[in-house]
Amino acid sequence: MEHLSKSQALEILKNLIAIKSVNDHEKTVATYLQKLLAQYDIKSEIKPIRGDRANLIAEIGQGKPVLGISGHMDVVSPGKLEDWNSNPFEMTEKDGMLYGRGITDMKSGLAAIVITMINLHAQDLPKKGTIRLMATMGEEVGEEGSSYFLKDGSMKDVDGLVIAEPSGYNIGYAEKGSMDIKFISKGKASHSSMPENGYNAIDALMNLLIEANTTFRDDQIKGDSIGPLVFNTTLIKGGTQVNSIPDYAEAEANVRTIPEYDNQKVIATLHNLIKKYNDQGAQISTDIYMNEGPVLMSPKNPLITPTKKLMEKYTTETVHVAPISAVTDASNLVQNKPIEFPFIVAGPGNNTPHQINENLDKQMYFNFIDIYEKLFIDFLEK
Amino acid sequence: MEHLSKSQALEILKNLIAIKSVNDHEKTVATYLQKLLAQYDIKSEIKPIRGDRANLIAEIGQGKPVLGISGHMDVVSPGKLEDWNSNPFEMTEKDGMLYGRGITDMKSGLAAIVITMINLHAQDLPKKGTIRLMATMGEEVGEEGSSYFLKDGSMKDVDGLVIAEPSGYNIGYAEKGSMDIKFISKGKASHSSMPENGYNAIDALMNLLIEANTTFRDDQIKGDSIGPLVFNTTLIKGGTQVNSIPDYAEAEANVRTIPEYDNQKVIATLHNLIKKYNDQGAQISTDIYMNEGPVLMSPKNPLITPTKKLMEKYTTETVHVAPISAVTDASNLVQNKPIEFPFIVAGPGNNTPHQINENLDKQMYFNFIDIYEKLFIDFLEK
Numbered sequence: 001m002e003h004l005s006k007s008q009a010l011e012i013l014k015n016l017i018a019i020k021s022v023n024d025h026e027k028t029v030a031t032y033l034q035k036l037l038a039q040y041d042i043k044s045e046i047k048p049i050r051g052d053r054a055n056l057i058a059e060i061g062q063g064k065p066v067l068g069i070s071g072h073m074d075v076v077s078p079g080k081l082e083d084w085n086s087n088p089f090e091m092t093e094k095d096g097m098l099y100g101r102g103i104t105d106m107k108s109g110l111a112a113i114v115i116t117m118i119n120l121h122a123q124d125l126p127k128k129g130t131i132r133l134m135a136t137m138g139e140e141v142g143e144e145g146s147s148y149f150l151k152d153g154s155m156k157d158v159d160g161l162v163i164a165e166p167s168g169y170n171i172g173y174a175e176k177g178s179m180d181i182k183f184i185s186k187g188k189a190s191h192s193s194m195p196e197n198g199y200n201a202i203d204a205l206m207n208l209l210i211e212a213n214t215t216f217r218d219d220q221i222k223g224d225s226i227g228p229l230v231f232n233t234t235l236i237k238g239g240t241q242v243n244s245i246p247d248y249a250e251a252e253a254n255v256r257t258i259p260e261y262d263n264q265k266v267i268a269t270l271h272n273l274i275k276k277y278n279d280q281g282a283q284i285s286t287d288i289y290m291n292e293g294p295v296l297m298s299p300k301n302p303l304i305t306p307t308k309k310l311m312e313k314y315t316t317e318t319v320h321v322a323p324i325s326a327v328t329d330a331s332n333l334v335q336n337k338p339i340e341f342p343f344i345v346a347g348p349g350n351n352t353p354h355q356i357n358e359n360l361d362k363q364m365y366f367n368f369i370d371i372y373e374k375l376f377i378d379f380l381e382k
Numbered sequence: 383m384e385h386l387s388k389s390q391a392l393e394i395l396k397n398l399i400a401i402k403s404v405n406d407h408e409k410t411v412a413t414y415l416q417k418l419l420a421q422y423d424i425k426s427e428i429k430p431i432r433g434d435r436a437n438l439i440a441e442i443g444q445g446k447p448v449l450g451i452s453g454h455m456d457v458v459s460p461g462k463l464e465d466w467n468s469n470p471f472e473m474t475e476k477d478g479m480l481y482g483r484g485i486t487d488m489k490s491g492l493a494a495i496v497i498t499m500i501n502l503h504a505q506d507l508p509k510k511g512t513i514r515l516m517a518t519m520g521e522e523v524g525e526e527g528s529s530y531f532l533k534d535g536s537m538k539d540v541d542g543l544v545i546a547e548p549s550g551y552n553i554g555y556a557e558k559g560s561m562d563i564k565f566i567s568k569g570k571a572s573h574s575s576m577p578e579n580g581y582n583a584i585d586a587l588m589n590l591l592i593e594a595n596t597t598f599r600d601d602q603i604k605g606d607s608i609g610p611l612v613f614n615t616t617l618i619k620g621g622t623q624v625n626s627i628p629d630y631a632e633a634e635a636n637v638r639t640i641p642e643y644d645n646q647k648v649i650a651t652l653h654n655l656i657k658k659y660n661d662q663g664a665q666i667s668t669d670i671y672m673n674e675g676p677v678l679m680s681p682k683n684p685l686i687t688p689t690k691k692l693m694e695k696y697t698t699e700t701v702h703v704a705p706i707s708a709v710t711d712a713s714n715l716v717q718n719k720p721i722e723f724p725f726i727v728a729g730p731g732n733n734t735p736h737q738i739n740e741n742l743d744k745q746m747y748f749n750f751i752d753i754y755e756k757l758f759i760d761f762l763e764k
Contacts, residue, residue, distance in 0.1 A: 192636040193707040239617035254574040325575040
């Protein structure tokens with residue numbers, strides 16, 4: 001055997017989709033991958049975090065250079081199951097498309113890099129250098145898993161990094177930062193017929209968030225390097241019963257920061273807005289519980305051109321080399337690397353991550369297994 | 383026997399408190415009252431609604447005029463029992479005060495009007511006209527019971543109405559309407575880094591509610607008769623996780639309507655606002671699940687002055703004749719009555735309805751039995 005067959009590649013992806021690793025159970029994924037790699041004589045190590053959560057690390061080859069390849073094992077919630085056309089945890093094929101939660105983000109990318117390792121190892125490749133798989137937990141909620149790889153030194157000797165997040169036939173070299181902020185608004189309860197005896201905590205919070213929308217969506221916030229700043233309220237909750245003025249409300253917002261308007265500047269702006277409302281009687285406080293800065297590497301780093309040439313064999317459309325809008329484990333993994341560090345985000349997928357009926361072109365999945373094999377060897381052996 | 387004794391009056395109130403008619407079991411209350419009235423030769427009819435829920439109707443006297451007297455048989459939840467100083471369903475006396483769930487709102491008022499009927503009937507009163515007791519179920523949750531009395535014609539020949547809700551030595555002649563409205567906002571989920579692929583259901587809902595605040599709190603909405611319109615968002619909930627653009631959000635609002643800006647006008651205004659946002663891509667819908675109109679009778683209606691004079695015998699403080707902030711069964715019972723229709727809200731009680739350690743001055747309970755006897759006869763026979 002030199003290469004896993006297409007049906008084997010699909011079987012692996014199907015098995016990964018079947019593991020409900022919704023913000024949890026990455027250890028179950030890691031255990032599955034460990035057994036799979038072991039079948040093909042590749043050792044790996046599960047790095048437990050807590051409960052059923054773990055990272056996975058594995059290597060083939062030896063010595064320098066070291067190419068890091070990375071993907072996360074968690075997925076986001078499928079939302080309401082009845083909104084899906086098929087069971088999100090049962091990979092389904094229709095008209096050449098594959099469906100399932102995580103099929104794009106990013107169990108196909110994870111499967112493709114693992115399969116590439118297996119294929120290379122079966123051919124006794126690479127002849128020179130090391131390929132180090134770093135599969136992470138908790139990427140979707142704060143890139144937790146990759147922070148352990150940063151801390152435990154796994155990235156220290158790495159000479160280049162491929163993150164298999166969904167780019168389709170495009171290449172990412174930079175990404176926005178990301179902040180998760182919790183807002184807490186306290187008020188005073190009263191009967192809804194006598195609001196003058198209370199203070200509406202929901203109103204205060206809504207006023208703040210709507211003004212934050214206006215402020216952060218201003219065209220004046222230019223994003224020449226990696227696009228605009230993005231601010232969105234994504235969770236909100238408040239009140240206890242319809243006929244009582246609410247004395248408590250909370251919301252969470254996600255902010256995608258850019259080099260021109262970074263995390264510190266967002267914090268300063270929010271503090272000013274909150275002060276304004278608190279001066280008017282509100283009692284709003286914040287908890288910034290995720291705070292990852294933007295990543296900006298050179299669009300001319302050594303991984304870009306080879307990847308572009310390989311991708312162009314599979315698409316007639318322009319391969320865009322551009323910043324990506326998502327935050328990936330790169331926000332941890334490339335910390336302290338110089339701007340010319342070889343780094344790309346490139347993986348199978350389209351624009352359906354986190355969506356109902358998340359999907360992927362089946363052929364793209366196979367193509368990326370080919371692209372990765374050539375790219376990894378090209379990087380290590382040239 | 384001409385009058386029930388004080389100890390008999392307390393025994394009746396104690397028995398009513400002991401029936402846990404928390405949004406249910408009004409039929410048990412009605413059955414108790416039916417037996418009590420029957421002991422004193424007064425016939426009554428239980429009007430079953432469903433399960434253990436029913437209204438009760440009873441009459442003494444005959445012919446015109448007809449005075450309606452009304453009280454509800456349900457109480458609100460006692461909340462946490464451990465917060466009470468005594469068992470809320472065991473009437474307790476301390477320092478001249480009575481304690482228990484419903485002692486103020488409004489089993490004392492209900493007991494007082496029933497006892498007044500018994501006392502009058504024992505004296506072969508009224509000599510002229512009819513007193514019709516309408517005891518209701520489901521008042522605390524949407525005034526359901528009184529809607530049946532409105533529909534079955536029980537109010538048609540009524541020439542005056544006393545609602546024994548807790549006013550203390552004050553008189554209500556008007557009340558705001560009340561609407562409970564649920565707003566549902568649908569959007570489209572996407573990754574929070576790509577909001578352009580989604581539609582933020584929370585943002586759409588907040589924009590609508592904030593504009594509704596501005597609209598309904600405009601000083602132009604004058605409330606000369608019963609104060610200002612009140613609009614408050616009291617519940618809100620939306621989103622599934624911090625890094626996904628939310629595809630669903632919902633909120634509930636309570637609106638206190640006034641004759642100058644009534645329920646229909648509120649609905650029309652909201653529909654216009656919602657249309658504006660839906661035309662911009664939102665998908666907001668409403669469910670108006672409680673919809674009681676405002677009540678505005680004349681502060682000079684024929685029941686006011688006699689009641690005021692009677693109350694002034696029992697208090698040294700000013701007897702206020704004013705709109706009340708709560709909604710009562712009047713929102714159903716006085717529908718289609720002219721503004722000069724004789725109507726008051728007057729009953730024993732203080733400002734502890736719905737509260738822990740709800741209480742009532744015992745003497746006030748006895749005094750209202752006296753007040754009602756004189757008031758009812760004065761109204762019918764003068």
